Amino acid sequence: xxxxxxxxxxxxxxNVLAAAASAARPLAELPPRDRAALLTSVAEALDANAxxxxxxxxxxxxxxxxxxxGELARTTFQLRQFAxxxxxxxxxxxxxxxxxxxxxxxxxxxxxxxxxxxxxxxxFAASNFPFAFSVAGGDTASALAAGCPxxxxxxxxxxxxxxxxxxxxxxxxxxxxxxxxxxxxxxxxGRAALLDPRIKAGAFTGSVTAGRALSDLAGSRxxxxxxxxxxxxxxPAFVTPGAVRARGEEIASGFVSSFxxxxxxxxxxxxxxxxxxxxxxxDRLAAAVRGVTAxxxxxxxxxxxFTSSLGALADVPGVEPIVSPAVEEDGRxxxxxxxxxxxxxxxxxxxxxxxxxxxxxLVVTYEGNDELFAAADALEGNLTATVHAGPDERDxxxxxxxxxxxxxxxxxxxxWPTGVAVSPAMHHxxxxxxxxxxxxxxxxxxxIRRFLRPVCYQNAPQELLPPPLRDRNExxxxxxxxxxxxxxxxxxxxx
Amino acid sequence: xxxxxxxxxxxxxxNVLAAAASAARPLAELPPRDRAALLTSVAEALDANAxxxxxxxxxxxxxxxxxxxGELARTTFQLRQFAxxxxxxxxxxxxxxxxxxxxxxxxxxxxxxxxxxxxxxxxFAASNFPFAFSVAGGDTASALAAGCPxxxxxxxxxxxxxxxxxxxxxxxxxxxxxxxxxxxxxxxxGRAALLDPRIKAGAFTGSVTAGRALSDLAGSRxxxxxxxxxxxxxxPAFVTPGAVRARGEEIASGFVSSFxxxxxxxxxxxxxxxxxxxxxxxDRLAAAVRGVTAxxxxxxxxxxxFTSSLGALADVPGVEPIVSPAVEEDGRxxxxxxxxxxxxxxxxxxxxxxxxxxxxxLVVTYEGNDELFAAADALEGNLTATVHAGPDERDxxxxxxxxxxxxxxxxxxxxWPTGVAVSPAMHHxxxxxxxxxxxxxxxxxxxIRRFLRPVCYQNAPQELLPPPLRDRNExxxxxxxxxxxxxxxxxxxxx
Numbered sequence: 009x010x011x012x013x014x015x016x017x018x019x020x021x022x023n024v025l026a027a028a029a030s031a032a033r034p035l036a037e038l039p040p041r042d043r044a045a046l047l048t049s050v051a052e053a054l055d056a057n058a059x060x061x062x063x064x065x066x067x068x069x070x071x072x073x074x075x076x077x078g079e080l081a082r083t084t085f086q087l088r089q090f091a092x093x094x095x096x097x098x099x100x101x102x103x104x105x106x107x108x109x110x111x112x113x114x115x116x117x118x119x120x121x122x123x124x125x126x127x128x129x130x131x132f133a134a135s136n137f138p139f140a141f142s143v144a145g146g147d148t149a150s151a152l153a154a155g156c157p158x159x160x161x162x163x164x165x166x167x168x169x170x171x172x173x174x175x176x177x178x179x180x181x182x183x184x185x186x187x188x189x190x191x192x193x194x195x196x197x198g199r200a201a202l203l204d205p206r207i208k209a210g211a212f213t214g215s216v217t218a219g220r221a222l223s224d225l226a227g228s229r230x231x232x233x234x235x236x237x238x239x240x241x242x243x244p245a246f247v248t249p250g251a252v253r254a255r256g257e258e259i260a261s262g263f264v265s266s267f268x269x270x271x272x273x274x275x276x277x278x279x280x281x282x283x284x285x286x287x288x289x290x291d292r293l294a295a296a297v298r299g300v301t302a303x304x305x306x307x308x309x310x311x312x313x314f315t316s317s318l319g320a321l322a323d324v325p326g327v328e329p330i331v332s333p334a335v336e337e338d339g340r341x342x343x344x345x346x347x348x349x350x351x352x353x354x355x356x357x358x359x360x361x362x363x364x365x366x367x368x369x370l371v372v373t374y375e376g377n378d379e380l381f382a383a384a385d386a387l388e389g390n391l392t393a394t395v396h397a398g399p400d401e402r403d404x405x406x407x408x409x410x411x412x413x414x415x416x417x418x419x420x421x422x423x424w425p426t427g428v429a430v431s432p433a434m435h436h437x438x439x440x441x442x443x444x445x446x447x448x449x450x451x452x453x454x455x456i457r458r459f460l461r462p463v464c465y466q467n468a469p470q471e472l473l474p475p476p477l478r479d480r481n482e483x484x485x486x487x488x489x490x491x492x493x494x495x496x497x498x499x500x501x502x503x
Numbered sequence: 504x505x506x507x508x509x510x511x512x513x514x515x516x517x518n519v520l521a522a523a524a525s526a527a528r529p530l531a532e533l534p535p536r537d538r539a540a541l542l543t544s545v546a547e548a549l550d551a552n553a554x555x556x557x558x559x560x561x562x563x564x565x566x567x568x569x570x571x572x573g574e575l576a577r578t579t580f581q582l583r584q585f586a587x588x589x590x591x592x593x594x595x596x597x598x599x600x601x602x603x604x605x606x607x608x609x610x611x612x613x614x615x616x617x618x619x620x621x622x623x624x625x626x627f628a629a630s631n632f633p634f635a636f637s638v639a640g641g642d643t644a645s646a647l648a649a650g651c652p653x654x655x656x657x658x659x660x661x662x663x664x665x666x667x668x669x670x671x672x673x674x675x676x677x678x679x680x681x682x683x684x685x686x687x688x689x690x691x692x693g694r695a696a697l698l699d700p701r702i703k704a705g706a707f708t709g710s711v712t713a714g715r716a717l718s719d720l721a722g723s724r725x726x727x728x729x730x731x732x733x734x735x736x737x738x739p740a741f742v743t744p745g746a747v748r749a750r751g752e753e754i755a756s757g758f759v760s761s762f763x764x765x766x767x768x769x770x771x772x773x774x775x776x777x778x779x780x781x782x783x784x785x786d787r788l789a790a791a792v793r794g795v796t797a798x799x800x801x802x803x804x805x806x807x808x809f810t811s812s813l814g815a816l817a818d819v820p821g822v823e824p825i826v827s828p829a830v831e832e833d834g835r836x837x838x839x840x841x842x843x844x845x846x847x848x849x850x851x852x853x854x855x856x857x858x859x860x861x862x863x864x865l866v867v868t869y870e871g872n873d874e875l876f877a878a879a880d881a882l883e884g885n886l887t888a889t890v891h892a893g894p895d896e897r898d899x900x901x902x903x904x905x906x907x908x909x910x911x912x913x914x915x916x917x918x919w920p921t922g923v924a925v926s927p928a929m930h931h932x933x934x935x936x937x938x939x940x941x942x943x944x945x946x947x948x949x950x951i952r953r954f955l956r957p958v959c960y961q962n963a964p965q966e967l968l969p970p971p972l973r974d975r976n977e978x979x980x981x982x983x984x985x986x987x988x989x990x991x992x993x994x995x996x997x998x
Contacts, residue, residue, distance in 0.1 A: 078608075081607075085607065126941065227722045232718070389726070399964075406966075410528065417957065418961060419959070422962060429608075433616040433959060440727060441726075444727065445729070447953075461941045462912065462930040467918050468904075469916065471897055472901060
């Protein structure tokens, strides 16, 4: 059902890159409110085209209509949230230190800092969120919000949807500088664009293998550029004995719902569940897994990857199937669950501490806190880590969370990692291999920071300062002036 | 006069790394006020040992006493400024979004985000600031402030001073977790430490060649880590015809003072001066350069690098000496100045757009704004760019600054780039090769951000939250709560 991806012709890519480069300065100069209007216009256009886009997405991704409708709503919500942020203005991170002739280290000049866009950004779309992490997804929204032109490398999993979405976005950006947004297709095209000196940052969501290769490529350029990859995550969940006693069955069902949601094709899918030995939940877990309807995966390549990961997992001595996954005749996949102990896990890290993308997970039983903590310490970087504990088990949950904090970007208590709220406090990131840049998030308000760099003006006269840095705070944005946050104008000084 | 550097023994390095790793969690858990006390104690100890440290620095760096005394004052000022920042608390970047069951995208959990330290940081000291960018310099101060243990790779240019400073720092940190700070010596030791999985970030100030090699090494690890290198910068200065008319002689003297300061061994040394053709300042420039006393450079290797860069520069057809630099019999160096045109500059970018570390600079004459803008567009990344313009030349200065902003981290009007104020609005960074991370600064309050990563807690009960995220704001720090900045406690909610 999926259309064909063709490599963008090199002359076309050259035009796209030249236009993006020439759009960079006018887009950067656009007042934040005007950029907000552009984002709102993209959101409105996507909403208005939902009836055309959702069926296309359904056909190319095999995801159900309700999920896709919700995902499109999330995508346009996100665009509007960045628009709100642009109007509020604190993202500009304005700091003004007025001149201080009596500074202890000697006379200090007038210094005014704000952030400015990095320049054209190459965004690699993901397959598993054909709206929210694709053409008009979070990376595109945050790069455009930052004032960076976007070259969008389409994911081959949904080429027709990508083209149609790009048309909607391009039309909605009719008032933006020419070159603000363009689509590019094909693996080689993506690599060529990433190596082009006019591209100033990359963003990617996908596998560790592909993401690391692109990250290395970005780092190999004569001018290396920031590359924000969201790669692989196991999203381990830890359950204490008290939590099993208090609500073991609820936890078992919650876990199965979470790891099978969307056929297990979420970057936040819990791929490991740690249960105390003798937990008594095996039957409940097995029943819950068997109760999940088989579902089509995003595409054949993804399904092949899943079955090959499963094969490697099942081959590890000490790993036993609780419920064997199966690929039906029509290609749909029913979920699987495996079991092993902490010593088996630790002895087979290369296989068992690797993400398996799809509806399968591993239940690991532990003997006491030493094994629990050893397993936590063995983890690589993750987007999330989850703890279920009883209220009288803070002595376990406390040190466990402290350990997990070294290995995850989001710590969830008594819940599940799937479902990433689009919210200012959200952090969707984590140490490698969860991301290639542990300082940054790809979801939430602060995602914009990835595409902004500071610039400081020293002793510049008013008329040479960009508007956010002038004495007269005509944008009414919050600014840190001589150590105090204020939205007021600066009173005239003798500079 | 310089002592000998020896490679730290590998067993010693192993102990240093193990101790740094074991210090990471206790140091992270230390309340910011306690970390502030540690920084203050280091500052006090350095001040108290000035009489011993400054003469050592003089002997090993050839820099004059007054400069070194001032530099030590800057170093301890910097430590105290980070201490102030720790007590104020906004560096924690706390964002709290309370639960919202009626959120348009579905019920939203309680989300609370703050930043936490990355873990042990490997700091490579620089030669040209034996205090401010060395053992207890800005990188060490900001990493410790962030709560990261520091392994300091000493610069071979001042080994005795490095050891003595490290002793002072270590003694001052007696109350800190064991492993908070240690010195390591030798090139191979530095490389081995950078590749060690216990090191979670690197910081470096030095040459493009060395910095790029280390940055690539950090990126080549199984777990790549953030590497903050401050490498090379030309710091071009542009002078308009009106500025020449209004104060040409003052500009000529200011420029010569700036590029010869500290024997031209500043990362902000102006290495290019653009003057309109027919500027008539050649004699004045030559006289000013001849008036500068010869000075000893930091060491023989630096001097050899300088003379070899000079050779390459002087060999370019079209580059003429205005004043030839000279190495005196006693090894001291008298400054040099060269001249060429914009077409020569653009035809020889590989040689002429490279930093030449030492007391030499290049005057480039331009014909009209087209050449001026073409030269600005040809620049790679710089720490600074400077414009001198007359008040009636905004039509030139405006577009010029707009272009320069793409290529520099700090834009100076009618001043000089040397002298980097330690101030919240300072940005000491810029696009590659000025730095390996254009989003960050190595001077000023925001330097701390390099060593912090966000973590989000979802639905965690009060007693499992770190103190900055609890309802009761016992640290009294500013927090963004449901979109509003406040230092108040959260009123009890039903979570």
